[in-house]
Amino acid sequence: MSERIRESDGLDDFRRQCKRNLKRSVEERMRYGFCYVYKPVLDDAPWRSFNSTTDYRKWCRDFLPEYLGYGEPDDLQRRILDAA
Secondary structure, eight states: OHHHHHHHHHHHHHHHHHHHHHTSOHHHHHHHSOOOOOOTTGGGSSOOOOSSHHHHHHHHHHHSOGGGSOSOOOHHHHHHHHHO
16 A cells, blocks of 8 residues: 555656646746757767668667667567567
């Protein structure tokens, strides 16, 4: 039962936060609704262009850290995608 109480408290806090945010202007919500996170390699050049999607995908595989999610899916990810 204590777990339900904690979930309820969290939900109430979330609802109060939503109400506070809706009182803000759209401009304020846009300003505070996004946070910038540096992405290595991607953010290091002002722009890039590629001759084909194949070239782009190869560049992603070769240069981007795997945790950014631009690489090819591994076996487990392929099985999950195929099951969906």
